[in-house]
């Protein structure tokens with residue numbers, strides 16, 4: 114039964130932990146109680162809130178038309194965007210809009226489940242580490258919490274997904290999204306590797322570039338006092354590439370490259386598009402030619418927002434470091450060889466802290 118707790122009591126962090134984390138209500142449960150004020154644990158320090166004066170409205174990340182993807186100009190635009198922006202959107206990518214709409218429906222269906230049903234997939238209760246329902250990013254490590262719930266699905270095989278993934282998110286529809294997107298991922302990685310003088314993606318490289326896949330279903334409920342908190346704090350992804358499907362609400366901001374770099378660019382929702390970004394693993398493999406760029410999501414005072422990123426990663430057992438092809442010209446390696454699962458564990462065990470994760474791999 115949902116507790117009838119007054120706003121004031123929610124300033125107590127043990128109530129937050131019990132209601133939101135242990136009982137699986139998430140911030141969605143909190144939001145649906147119609148809170149008038151943001152509970153204290155969600156108040157972010159001033160420097161972590163996105164100040165409007167830091168937003169550059171006239172700038173935009175590149176939008177790349179994939180319809181003639183074999184044209185060298187497309188490859189050149191992709192490599193250029195990965196070097197200069199670390200982020201771009203693709204249109205006419207051949208993933209049908211129904212596939213994207215279906216995965217959004219699946220996301221709503223999962224988050225609309227009662228708390229006790231979702232809680233079956235929490236860290237404590239889930240039948241597998243590969244399926245996890247949670248809230249915020251790393252609640253044990255964070256000083257201030259983030260206004261987001263998520264379901265994280267680590268893809269091992271279609272058989273395992275059929276057995277373990279929540280039936281309500283219509284596994285087939287999430288799997289279809291992964292399958293259809295994989296084709297685009299391969300094209301993009303091919304272009305990015307050619308840009309690094311890597312002529313062939315053999316089995317070893319295939320594993321380093323796309324040896325594992327994680328999909329998150331993100332839910333950002335309506336928030337009282339959205340300007341005091343964040344949906345997701347500043348971070349870079351630890352993937353090689355991330356493919357992000359967002360809905361029509363907006364709220365994702367990317368660090369720009371003007372002046373001192375303390376400026377943020379909105380990623381406008383475009384129906385049918387996919388947002389692509391470089392993650393730390395590709396920054397490391399490319400010896401920093403391609404950049405994983407910081408991004409963040411603001412909270413929204415009037416609308417619920419969802420997003421569905423696919424994180425394309427090395428295999429957890431892969432050792433990552435700058436590729437030999439990149440160092441052939443005598444370039445000095447910036448990064449050492451690290452076990453990818455150590456890198457990911459380091460990321461998950463701390464709060465979001467901008468671009469700091471990559472220091473773990475620096476020489």
Ligand SMILES: CC(C)(COP(=O)(O)OP(=O)(O)OC[C@H]1O[C@@H](n2cnc3c(N)ncnc32)[C@H](O)[C@@H]1OP(=O)(O)O)[C@@H](O)C(=O)NCCC(=O)NCCSC(=O)/C=C/c1ccc(O)cc1
Pocket residue numbers: 236242245250265267325327329345348349350351352392424426427428429453454455457458461462
């Ligand atoms: C290390 C992994 C993640 C888990 O391995 P495990 O053997 O099941 O290890 P543990 O169960 O001991 O988990 C290690 C730590 O990671 C935590 N963790 C285990 N999955 C999770 C999980 N989905 N979520 C958030 N903590 C977790 C887990 O709680 C634990 O923390 P701790 O309890 O403090 O020791 C392993 O699957 C692995 O190496 N995977 C490689 C592929 C991979 O997942 N890559 C990450 C792509 S995700 C990405 O780029 C960005 C994600 C992101 C996500 C949210 C954001 O806000 C922003 C960005």
Ligand SMILES: O=C(O)CCC(=O)C(=O)O
Pocket residue numbers: 329331345350357359364365408409410419420422
């Ligand atoms: O929701 C979004 O737009 C982005 C989420 C994100 O950055 C992530 O899950 O890594």
Ligand SMILES: [Fe+2]
Pocket residue numbers: 348349350408
């Ligand atoms: Fe991200």
